[in-house]
Amino acid sequence: MKPKLSDIARNLSVSSATVSLALSGKGRVSRDMVERVEAEARRIGYAPNQMGKALRTGRSTIIGLVLPDVGNPLFPRMARSIVQAAEDQGYGVLIADSHSGAQTQDRAVQRLVDFGSDGILVIPRKGTRIGSSDIPTAVIDAPTSPLNIVSADHHQGGALAVRHLREQGHQKILCLGGSSASLVQRTRVEGMQSAADGAEVTVHWMNESTPDIPALVRQGVTAIATTSDLMAVQVLTELGAAGLRVPQDVSLVGFDDLDVGQMIRPKLSTVGTSETEIGRRAIAGLIAMINGGERPKDDVVPMHLVQRETAIEIKPGGDEQ
Amino acid sequence: MKPKLSDIARNLSVSSATVSLALSGKGRVSRDMVERVEAEARRIGYAPNQMGKALRTGRSTIIGLVLPDVGNPLFPRMARSIVQAAEDQGYGVLIADSHSGAQTQDRAVQRLVDFGSDGILVIPRKGTRIGSSDIPTAVIDAPTSPLNIVSADHHQGGALAVRHLREQGHQKILCLGGSSASLVQRTRVEGMQSAADGAEVTVHWMNESTPDIPALVRQGVTAIATTSDLMAVQVLTELGAAGLRVPQDVSLVGFDDLDVGQMIRPKLSTVGTSETEIGRRAIAGLIAMINGGERPKDDVVPMHLVQRETAIEIKPGGDEQ
């Protein structure tokens, strides 16, 4: 079947210990021997059996990833960067879905532990906290969240969105949050408010009440900032159906830089995160913990503004109807 | 540390062979013994060490999943159903990303194999084919694709979309495909054409040329069918910017039933797949192969129409400008 360590040993008439030592570069092995072992390993296409290795070392080089429910549309990019980062460090990523319910989330963690994961990375569902387990666990959420290891700077991102609108002269800004139960979204909204700089910024939570957006625009709102691109698309189409134009009648900025933002006309201005960076740092931190390091300090990665077509300078004197 | 099999054995003063046999229900063990073992296992919270088990049995109970690039927006649901189905059968899911390039795809497969996966499930990038490896491999693509095991009935789905429009009286239908390089999308378009039933169905591939959609509508097109919700959203917003109304001026139906379809106003009529069903069957088939079964025959799961607000009866006599 698949070539094993002892095949190399037999072919070279040495002990398997020597081969192992040679390949790992750990023990005292002659330079010559190392080369011969490596050559033979390549020749027969040797790849170490992870199970044997894991059993002996107690390390599976597998990281468990617990995903929030599918609803989160920026999960794919997140997952991708995490897998990529893990791969670069030689780790595999085992995934579990925590569908709905916080209790299932803990079960998912448990399953991953049972499979021998060396560490667990959790992107929690909004409003849940994860019970700490006995193996290294890291969370990607927000700085105030327990076990958090890295997060996007949602506060700064929110500020970025509103500051952009302020710079364009907007004085009456509507700020639309999806769910006030989400820590991330609350933080984004707080960031938005923090950049008000004298402008009138009113907040609406979609899970609490559904504002009549076209009406608000007719009452003088000149710009809308949402906490998600999906909501921005909803707003855009709703305004379109009501005969209002973006960005001529009202400016709009989204959040998350989803693909859909580039598809719609006009293209959506939005605030983006570097998922790659977050994934990389989360994995780096987690692996550090696995290797006996201390839990790294919270790491916050900044967001950036993506200027496209939905937010423009307010037309002079057009702010009062 | 973690309780192991031998802990149970010691506590009960029996051999670990007995414990193993009792837990698996395989050998000749007295009813009484089985119960005592199970009780003790629960008491100390025993969970078998997957590495030890895998090493001995040659089965890791891990399935490798190779994902296409992130672009595919229905991937999250797919991944979820696959993970769920695997979990139900006691399997873990190890993921690898095949970013871009077919070569990377094979490397991803190799990585998963090296990690000890018992089988590999691939959702290929459009236009790539995967090299068969030495372990059971299944593909979710289209019936004509090699190694394919299960797929959505894209042809029937396409037919469903156009038939729906035909039933509403539409005679001039524009059919919008994303990329003619994608087997899936070609199949959808073929399905659409097959349901023309005498109507005029013209096809445009977005990767080849960008049609002036508002112009086409003014020339008499009364309905548009796209091969993806994302494109439908693009069309919808483009029409909106041009002052045309959906569905009053033109009907629209998308594909994939993405979340964004429910966010936009009006809500998007579309054709949906049962990702759950596909995931379930793919995993079931793959596990059957792992257990020595033959490669199951291609399995095709039907799509369904999701009627929402963007496709309505054509207004009588409004079909000619």
Add this chain to the structure above:
DNA sequence: GCGGCTTGCTTAATCGTTTAACCTTAGGCG
């Protein structure tokens, strides 16, 4: 010339589980 150090390799134990083969006891039966 001999104890001690270094070098380079080998021996063998070990990780936790499974499972073929064996052993012991007891019951059935002619």
Add this chain to the structure above:
DNA sequence: CGCCTAAGGTTAAACGATTAAGCAAGCCGC
């Protein structure tokens, strides 16, 4: 009563890798 069988265990050998400990040979210095 003794033989055969079955039931219910146990022993021990794997699976494939790592690694502490050991050992032989060579070299050094005094």
